[in-house]
Amino acid sequence: KNQLFTVHYVSNTQLIAFKDRDIYYGIGPRTSWSTITRDLVTDLRKGVGLSNTKAVKQTKIMxxxxxxxxxxxxxxxxNVTISATAHMAxxxxxxxxxxRNQDERGGWPIMVTRKLGEGFKSLDPGWYSAMAQGQAISTLVRAYLLTKDxxxxxxxxxxxAPYKLPSEQHGVKAVFMNRHDWYEEYPTSPSSFVLNGFMYSLIGLYDLKETAGEKLGKEARVLYERGMESLKAMLPLYDTGSGTIYDLRHFMLGTAPNLAR
Structure with a gap:
């Protein structure tokens, strides 16, 4: 009851640490003015989640x-402010x-190794995800609509850009049965054809084509239309009759279907 925790925001590159009742987040060194917005409840819960102490873990964090x-x-x-919500910030x-962090290829590389499952080659740090690209596009489009910047x-x-390049060329595009373009959440070898990540990638393209206009949005429109053709043609492959399948590993690898949770 009424336990006191201290959350520290420190100017180093350590992501997160927990010791006793102290939680540390590294926010990186700062040499110019910048805005920092933190969710104290989330930061506290994540920090406590690192504890190996049963008594701390069982503490209801509110x-x-x-x-x-x-x-x-x-x-x-x-301008230090504490507020109930800071969603817009x-x-x-x-x-x-x-x-700031978009690279010269137009993407946001994911700097961790990812192993999707047996039979798939591991993705080395620096891979792109069509799902991440699509969600980033949706975010940027909304920022533009609000600011006109x-x-x-x-x-x-x-x-x-990564949508147009095959996975083996550091892009996110796969082709199913030499016919249907697919934007990979995980650009694995062999291709995995994850359904939900593909759909998020299409939502981003839809937002962009609807916002950018006929001329600027032409490329996004073509990519979106090709993707929708693939989705309509391939969606029955994911239907079990009582649920959905996460990817097509049963087709690509000949293993048991991976049921979506």
């Missing part, structure tokens, strides 16, 4: 109040991050 705010070290702080922080729209337009 913060009642912020007891105090302490700043240590050298630097400048301005978090949204624009994410949108700006996407613009073409920086966001330009970033969204560049993000279609």
């Amino acid at each position: 913060p009642k109040k912020v007891v105090r705010l302490v700043a240590k070290g050298r630097g400048f702080l301005d 978090a949204f624009f922080a994410a949108s700006s991050w996407l613009v 073409h920086t966001f729209l330009s970033s969204a337009l560049r993000a279609t």
Whole structure:
């Protein structure tokens, strides 16, 4: 009851750490003014989740109040605000991050190794995900619609580049039966054809083609239309009669179907 936890935001690159009742988040070194928006409840729960102590893990995490705010070290702080919600601030922080961190190929590389399952080659750090590309495009389009800042729209337009490249060429495109284009959530070898990630990739393309206009949105429109043709043709392959199948590994690898949870 009434346990006191301290959440530290420190200027190093450590992602997260937990010790006793102290949680540490590295926010990176800062040499210029920047905006930081944090969800205290989420940060507290994630930190406590790292604990190996049974008593701490069983603690019901529902913060009642912020007891105090302490700043240590050298630097400048301005406009410190505590609010019940900060959804718009978090949204624009994410949108700006996407613009700053988009690479020269138009993507946001995922810097972890991913092993989808037996029979698939591991994805080495630096791979792109069509699902991530699509969700990023949807975010950037909405930022553009709210601000009319073409920086966001330009970033969204560049993000279609990985859709056009085959997985083996560091893109996200696979082709089913030499006929149907598919944008891979996981650009594995052999192709995995994950359904939900493909659908999110199409939502991003839809948002972009509807927003960018006939000329700027032409490429997104073509990619979207090809994807929708594939979805309509292939969707029955995922229907079990009582649920859906996550991917097509049973077709590509000859293994048991991977039922969606």
